[in-house]
Amino acid sequence: MILPIRFSAFLLLLLPVFALAAEPKHPNVLLIITDDQGYGDIGFHGNTMIQTPNLDALAKQSIRLTNFHVDPTCAETRAALMTGKYSCRVGVWHTIMGRSILRKDEKIMPQYFAEAGYATGMFGKWHLGDNWPYRPHDRGFQETLYCRGGGVGQSPDHWGNDYFNDTFMRNGKPEKQEGYCTDVWFREATKFIEKHKEKPFFCYVATNAPHGPYHVDEKYAQPYLDKGVPQPMANFYGMIANIDENIGRLLGKLDEWKLAENTIVVFMTDNGSAMGVLPARRAGGVSPLIPGENEKWLGFNAGMRAQKGSQYEGGHRVPCHIRWPADKQLRGSEVNRLTAHFDLLPTLLSLCQCSPEGESPFDGSSLIPFLHSYAHTDLWRRTLVVHSQRVEHPEKWRKSCVMDDNHRLIDGKELFFLPDDPGEQKDIAAKHPDAVKAFISSYDLWWNDVSKRFNEYSDIPLGDKHAPVQELCCHDWHPVDDKTPPWNQSGQEGVAKDPLVNGQWAVEVARPGKYAFTLRMRPSGLPYKIATGKARVKIGDVEGAVDISDPADSVTITLDLQPTGHVMLQTWLDEADGKSRGAYYTTVKRIDP
Structure with missing residues (x-):
């Protein structure tokens, strides 16, 4: 009797060890967002000119959200991404004029991860406030290197920055860097990941490229110039080629360090393309080589109407690819239901088992039903709103789009059915007054909800x-x-x-x-x-x-x-x-x- 008792006692002593060993490590999160790169500015999406082999490979390995929407310009998208809420609800509806400063009483993505024991790092463009207490290192990011304002060379940024050998802010202190800005952001992200590879990390890489000014080493732009791509689009494509190269290098490091399997990688962009389609083609759709125009490449917009800043589809439908090899259901498939930037925070927190207790504080929803075998997606019914205000005080219906899976109501007037009309050329509002009325009612409810603090300032x-x-x-x-x-x-x-x-x-x-x-x-x-x-x-x-x-x-x-x-x-x-x-x-x- 003595031996079994002793053996049982030994097993009891080991139970905490077994439990600890069996407990899965929280997945790492690598969130990459580029600036002004549109849905059509990736080879995988049908652009036959641009070369993005690493982004193409990532897309093939990922769940691809093909009906994914953001705000039509920079800061607004970042505010929604960080908070899981409509950007205007949290005080951001412009990129300048004090309306890009995210309210200080909002809890944001890195704070959730830091509370769960993650190392948190941010590298690149912040654009949500340059003064205490609005800076990234004031709000949950433990390690940061960033440019000020809305991009390199803007008025708050270090004077004279021009994308090469610039001075950026290291946790609020200026620090001279060597190399091209995108290379710097990814280099710092790589160092951060290597430093924290033994614990869960949340790494946010937010490039200022390919936002203008369109500065890049000519070796990236010249291949496009040789193929007839005009300037500044050739430099724009070159900046994306450099981003693609850096993404490939960083993902290679994840493989080398055996981190790829348990790292959730998200790639997205912040608004529609800024230079992926020449102005003459911005209201149209696809643009292959046009005979009779010196075979000049005019760009590619994946069949969508308009670009950055617009309430039409090309202004706010962007790529979103999510890869997590450890989750065998997150591989190489598409979700075409309506999703948005503010869904990513609740989704990532759910995947990482870090969700806040109680009622959800988010406007967005966890996308796990889509990502995991599409359970109950037939019950998914939602109406979302996108708008481009860019004024001191928001105006109802200004440059707005009310969306469900298949419809777009523009400015409360034009109605489009995207399965039949992806280029939004055929207004069917007159034929479907009841649908218009229902969308208007949804918008009114939304406006009354989000506008409650529009009179406030981020002081x-x-x-x-x-x-x-x-x-x-x-x-x-x-x-x-x-x-x-x-x-x-x-x-x-x-x-x-x-x-x-x-x-x-x-x-x-x-x-x-x-x-x-x-x-x-x-x-x-x-x-x-x-x-x-x-x-x-x-x-x-x-x-x-x-x-x-x-x-x-x-x-x-x-x-x-x-x-x-x-x-x-x-x-x-x-x-x-x-x-x-x-x-x-x-x-x-x-x-x-």
Whole structure:
């Protein structure tokens, strides 16, 4: 009797060990999103010109969501992706003017993964806020390297960045890099994965390419120029070729490190194509080589109407490929039911067994019924809305699309049935008034729900102990007239042209005290003289001004402030000849009393 008892006791001691050994490791997650690459800008989708062998191979190995939709422009898609909610619900409906800043009270993707014990890293374009507490490393990403603003070379980005050997932000601190921007993002992602390969990781790679300016090494563009692809499309394709090369290299590392089997890889893009179809063909569909036009390639849009920024299909239907070799059901098939960017967060959390308890906080839904043997998909009925606002205050029905699996109601007026009319050329609204009425009713319910906080701002805190100094940029100006703030460094309306434009920052004062406002025409450290005249600052009801008797790189105005809720901050640089503009760059520092 003694031996069996001892053996049983030994087994009992081992039970926790067996249980621990049997417990599967949470899958890793690698989420890759490219910028301005459309559905038609991948060879697998029928583009016979572009060469994307690694993306094509990934598509073949993946579940492909072929009716997958995002917002028509950049920041909005990223906000929905990170929160699992409609972008406008969380305060994002533009790419500039302070409306690209994701509300600070929203819980986002890396926070869920970090709470579940994941290492979290982000590399590339953030575009959801450049100031504390909106930056990626403020919101759950433990390791980051990113450009500021909406892309490399925009007004908040490090001055002079041009895609090659640029300076990016390492957890909020500038750091010089070597190489092409896309190569940098993937190089850093590879280092992050290698560093954390023994534990679950969530790695978010968000390239700024192939967003313009279309800068790339000529070795990537020349093959397309040789085949008759015009500029800048040849460079656009070259940027995608470079992305494809980097994806292949990174996936190869997953194989080498034996991580591929248990890593969920998601590839998607943030909106329709920006340069995959020449302007003359943007309203049409497929565009093969056209005889009689010097055999010039005019692009490929997979039969869809319109491109980036549009409420038509080509503006928001994009690729989404999901690969997880350990899950034998996620292989080489298609889902053509209506899905969207905000479905990915609840889906990934479900796959990783990290879903929040209780009622779902998301607008999106887990796609596991589709991904796993299509169980109960006959019961899947949904109506989704896409819109492209890009204004200070959202307007009902503005550039909108109400969707079910097969229909698109555009601007509340045009109705298209995609199985018969994928190019959205035949308006059937007059023939189906009941369907139009039903879609309008769905939109009204949606609008009444998501618009409850449209009057709010994502205020930048001033004087908080976590960020006693804030660097403000005109990229985040809320408009005071019909002029657009200078969101690029160069270009016709860029900062370098010194446009006569002004705007206001939405801020809140966190603590009482003296605050120094340092006004500049260029970022700190760059010599650029402010003309003689007067500098002014107004924050809420408090104003200050100083005369500028000699040209200077900066002007500082000190004000005594008390804590506030939401207020607007505006600056003026009034020149002696009567010209006036806002200070494109303003540093706000709380001076200890």
